[in-house]
Amino acid sequence: MATGTLLYSQSGGVTAVINATASGVIAEARARKVKVLAARNGILGALREELVDTSKESAAAIRALAHTPGGAFGSCRYKLKSVEADRAKYERLLAVFKAHDVRWFLYNGGNDSADTANKVSKLAAEFGYPLTCIGVPKTIDNDLAVTDCCPGFGSAAKYTAVSVREAALDVAAMAETSTKVFVYEAMGRHAGWLAAAAGLAGKGADDAPHLILFPERPYDEADFLKQVKKVVARVGYCVVVASEGIQTADGRFVADSGGGKDSFGHTQLGGVASYLAGKVKDELGFKVHWTLPDYLQRSARHLASKTDVDQALAVGKAAVQFALKGQNATMPVIVRTADKPYRWKIGSAPLDKVANHEKKFPASFIRRDGYGITDKARTYLEPLIRGEAPPPYGKDGIPTYVTLKNVAVKKKLPKWGG
Structure with a gap:
């Protein structure tokens, strides 16, 4: 059994399926007897030592995350600068990690989040602290490098x-x-x-x-x-x-x-x-x-793509597997193996190949007159919206989404001054 705690954090604009990734993370960690803490409101929660204990949630609630939109633990748009410019904040993160025996840090976000996870991994190495950092892909913009597509x-x-x-x-x-x-x-x-x-x-x-x-x-x-x-x-x-x-x-x-x-x-x-x-x-x-x-x-979420839901769950599960194997400063990515029929698998990419590298819409996907998409674009896009994964509906005609208890972990450090 692995020793230590895993910290999961959501970042940036949420998606219809980011909670599916959270569900995949927590379920896989539970299966491996690893405790999962989650930061409230993204990286700010980690800096403020505002952490919640996901072990207080029922298995049914964690499963229900897979069909619930929003960000179950809260997200934030908060950019950490370079380690040189924001060193005190990075050192604060390490202090929080040490206080709660966090040995695995999973940051679920886009380009900037991949960059932050990469920087945290390097600082931990500098201080000799055993920490494995994993970037977990998410964005509706589909602009992350390396991965064929982005959950969300x-x-x-x-x-x-x-x-x-x-x-x-x-x-x-x-x-x-x-x-x-x-x-x-x-x-x-x-x-x-x-x-x-x-x-x-x-x-x-x-x-x-x-x-x-x-x-x-x-x-x-x-x-x-x-x-x-x-x-x-x-x-x-x-x-x-x-x-x-x-x-x-x-x-x-x-x-x-x-x-x-x-x-x-x-x-x-x-x-x-x-x-x-x-x-x-x-x-x-x-x-x-x-x-x-x-x-x-x-x-x-009521109109989610089943392909997207499946991929969101898969990267969450793979992120835990990568973390426990010690695959530091990496990200689980989606690899397309065939178009007809569409097939995909999970691969891995180093965070420095993902961080701050924006994937633009290819010129070959834009129609010659500039006002439409090509057949090549259609071949790429169509499989990603296939399949339905509707949430369960209540008698009132409204989807039954879950709200977690988000029980706070007792703080151990002085209040962060910001």
Whole structure:
């Protein structure tokens, strides 16, 4: 039996399946008789020594995590800088780990989280503390390097494709006397994976979405309006999907909300759909409707992809296995072994190959005219949204999600001053 404690922490924007990964982590650790603590509100909880004892949760509650959206232990957007710049914080983390006999640290997040786990592993080695750090992949943006796809993306992609198809049927029904253009805004700051997933909503040349705006391609307003006018003339209506991160040729975000920057230095975005709708209405005179799904894209567990759920559980289980084998500074990744039929397995990657390496939407996946996806993109995307894994529903017609007790562990250190 392994000795020591495993600490699990969730980071960044949550997904419809991040709790499935947590379920996989805790179930696998229990099977191996390893105690699991979880940090409240991500890395902040570790710094504040706000830890919860997952052994206080029933097996049924841990299983129910697999169909519950959100972040069961709380997440946060909090970026640790370099070890040199934030050394006191890293040393505080090690002090908390030592106080609670944490020998395995699993950080469930994206690029920055992989970077943090990597830095913590190096600091532990410097201090001679036996700690194995594992990055666990998660993001709806699908922009992590090395892994074929990211848990969380498949479900958000499915929600996007289904929502666009259903909305398009609505627009088609009303186009003769009402709405001519519908604009759907998808998340994606620098990578257009989620906007591209909307392309799965249709297959024919006249099927919605008719135009997709990718952050990988400069936004040309004159050409965009020209294309909208052409589609309306040909089809009778036009469905547009735009990534929140589209930029002009000079690198300016089309929709900068003016809300300042977050702890990662990211400009707060939002409002692309509203902006585009206003331009279409003013310049072309068409009646327009638009939508900003925002959090709905990443919280829609009721429409999750079974492929995504299975992969989220798998990386959680593998993360524990890697940790107990001492595979320090690594991440379990998804490896695609075949397209037809789609097959995948779990592989591993060193954190320094993942951390801060952003995977953009490939040029070969974007249609030659810049406004749609190619067959190559469809081959990649389609398997990731396949299968249904609906949550159980109660008699009230609402899914039965679980709320954990999150029993706090007694603190052993002085209060962190921040």
